[in-house]
Amino acid sequence: MDVYKIKGGNRLQGKVRVSGAKNSAVALIPAAILADSPVTIAGLPEISDVMTLQKLVEEIGGNVEIEEGKMTIDPSEIVSMPLPNGNVKKLRASSYMMGALLGKFKHAVIGLPGGCHLGPRPIDQHIKGFEALGAKVTNEHGAIYLRADELRGAKIYLDVVSVGATINIMLAAVTAKGKTVIENAAKEPEIIDVATLLSNMGANIKGAGTNVIRIEGVEKLHGTKHTIIPDRIETGTYMIMAAAIGDGITIDNVIPLHVEAVTAKLREMGVKVEVGEEQIYIPKTEKFEAVDVKTLVYPGFPTDLQQPFCVLSTQAEGSSILTDTIYPARFKQIDELRRMNADGRVEGRSAIITGPTAMQAATVRATDLRAGAALIIAGLIASGETEIQGIEHIERGYSQIIPKLKMLGADINKVEGLKTASISE
Numbered sequence: 001m002d003v004y005k006i007k008g009g010n011r012l013q014g015k016v017r018v019s020g021a022k023n024s025a026v027a028l029i030p031a032a033i034l035a036d037s038p039v040t041i042a043g044l045p046e047i048s049d050v051m052t053l054q055k056l057v058e059e060i061g062g063n064v065e066i067e068e069g070k071m072t073i074d075p076s077e078i079v080s081m082p083l084p085n086g087n088v089k090k091l092r093a094s095s096y097m098m099g100a101l102l103g104k105f106k107h108a109v110i111g112l113p114g115g116c117h118l119g120p121r122p123i124d125q126h127i128k129g130f131e132a133l134g135a136k137v138t139n140e141h142g143a144i145y146l147r148a149d150e151l152r153g154a155k156i157y158l159d160v161v162s163v164g165a166t167i168n169i170m171l172a173a174v175t176a177k178g179k180t181v182i183e184n185a186a187k188e189p190e191i192i193d194v195a196t197l198l199s200n201m202g203a204n205i206k207g208a209g210t211n212v213i214r215i216e217g218v219e220k221l222h223g224t225k226h227t228i229i230p231d232r233i234e235t236g237t238y239m240i241m242a243a244a245i246g247d248g249i250t251i252d253n254v255i256p257l258h259v260e261a262v263t264a265k266l267r268e269m270g271v272k273v274e275v276g277e278e279q280i281y282i283p284k285t286e287k288f289e290a291v292d293v294k295t296l297v298y299p300g301f302p303t304d305l306q307q308p309f310c311v312l313s314t315q316a317e318g319s320s321i322l323t324d325t326i327y328p329a330r331f332k333q334i335d336e337l338r339r340m341n342a343d344g345r346v347e348g349r350s351a352i353i354t355g356p357t358a359m360q361a362a363t364v365r366a367t368d369l370r371a372g373a374a375l376i377i378a379g380l381i382a383s384g385e386t387e388i389q390g391i392e393h394i395e396r397g398y399s400q401i402i403p404k405l406k407m408l409g410a411d412i413n414k415v416e417g418l419k420t421a422s423i424s425e
């Protein structure tokens with residue numbers, strides 16, 4: 001088994017550079033297959049989700065080359081092949097192959113997506129959108145079959161604000177005949193990034209980043225070059241880490257607007273956050289107050305940072321209530337943090353954490369990506385040596401995390417093939 005070993009207690013100092021956004025990357029790659037000529041994307045993060053998508057694109061005939069940190073996807077030989085299993089199950093964003101292949105070929109067969117287990121993650125709104133565009137969608141033996149004679153623009157009101165459904169419908173609608181309007185659309189920055197790529201490929205999209213997106217279908221899309229936005233969740237993770245165990249950390253390659261909810265929460269706790277144009281500096285904080293957090297759709301506090309924030313709450317004075325309105329059961333990290341001496345419990349859709357606690361090293365398991373990020377921060381704070389299992393989840397989404405943390409002075413190592421007792425999920 002591969003694990004991370006962390007000797008905690010070192011205060012971290014220096015500069016860390018944020019990579020390209022995972023949640024953009026995993027949508028930009030499927031979007032690129034809609035073109036008829038090569039698309040180059042610069043700044044993709046080095047994470048397993050990107051490598052898995054690369055394999056999926058290659059499985060259906062795409063030619064992918066990576067040079068100097070840029071991925072070029074030549075989709076000209078892509079064919080519509082079923083993608084029922086295997087790599088599809090390894091990530092959530094394989095669902096974007098539905099919209100992309102439906103848009104390109106008017107039919108697709110794809111297994112149900114994987115990704116983090118955060119409680120139920122239905123895709124009914126994606127399917128509602130595809131059906132509104134004229135596709136017949138069936139679920140047969142665990143795979144989704146999508147077929148359409150032609151795709152026609154439609155007005156689609158999303159019952160829940162969904163990042164995935166908004167992007168998937170955009171992917172299918174950009175080459176549909178006529179006008180599509182997505183109402184109650186998600187407004188996350190990653191949606192703007194995908195719309196920017198599609199527009200540069202020749203699509204006609206207006207309103208991305210607002211809750212009404214209007215798309216006028218075009219006949220075909222062409223190749224282009226695109227640079228991905230920085231990862232706001234990675235940014236937020238390092239901000240939380242800097243507050244918890246930093247001795248002055250600069251976070252570089254940041255769009256501060258994308259993390260305003262995190263900046264505001266940290267300031268409310270008494271953490272100093274100095275915001276520059278593309279950098280955020282967080283000096284050492286001696287003492288901070290407990291605060292309540294409620295996750296919301298963008299621009300609210302992101303659910304993806306609720307789990308790391310729980311660790312910061314263990315160091316705050318008093319009781320914090322962290323409520324996840326997006327994924328009410330996203331609290332698997334709490335049991336693991338309790339192994340490390342945290343005073344926390346889950347009540348309904350909230351975690352209640354009381355601090356400050358002297359965290360202690362333990363053997364713990366990352367049950368999902370952001371639980372993994374939380375455990376890394378906890379391991380950096382704790383006295384003794386922490387072993388983190390389940391690191392494949394962390395490597396789905398954090399680019400170069402070991403070298404980045406070492407540069408900040410952390411004592412963290414990846415140990416491969418360790419014979420160790422496994423903690424079950």
Ligand SMILES: CC(=O)N[C@H]1[C@@H](OP(=O)(O)OP(=O)(O)OC[C@H]2O[C@@H](n3ccc(=O)[nH]c3=O)[C@H](O)[C@@H]2O)O[C@H](CO)[C@@H](O)[C@@H]1O
Binds near residue numbers: 093122123160164186
């Ligand atoms: C690859 C990617 O970008 N992942 C992000 C994306 O996931 P993902 O796109 O899967 O999340 P959604 O925005 O779709 O989900 C938001 C909420 O809507 C519900 N829902 C969603 C779709 C649907 O058809 N029906 C439905 O009921 C979900 O159960 C959830 O409660 O946004 C989440 C919420 O910001 C983040 O945690 C994930 O990191």
Ligand SMILES: C=C(OP(=O)(O)O)C(=O)O
Binds near residue numbers: 092
């Ligand atoms: C939940 C996440 O990812 P995914 O949707 O890819 O599972 C995440 O990035 O925190």
